[in-house]
């Protein structure tokens with residue numbers, strides 16, 4: 181009787197560990213996708229815990245933050261001076277503003 185009980189406990193603890201290993205990268209990956217304004221579809225890799233971690237690390241460290249072009253609404257690099265979709269020219273102030281907004285999102289991610 182006691183063996184069954186400790187067996188169940190061990191099983192539950194294992195399940196909990198797997199759950200956390202699996203959901204931590206998805207949770208943080210989605211947050212970073214939002215902060216960087218990158219597509220959340222990246223976290224479809226979270227279907228598997230291993231690729232989920234890889235996708236999260238790429239999202240966090242490997243991808244440049246994005247901004248939206250004011251004219252065509254396409255997602256472009258945050259430092260871009262010219263939109264690669266519509267050729268819209270952005271002023272230095274626009275770029276600085278986008279970077280500031282990004283920093284704000286980054287710093288407030290814990291408060292959310």
Ligand SMILES: [Zn+2]
Pocket residue numbers: 249250251252253254263264265266267268
């Ligand atoms: Zn554009």
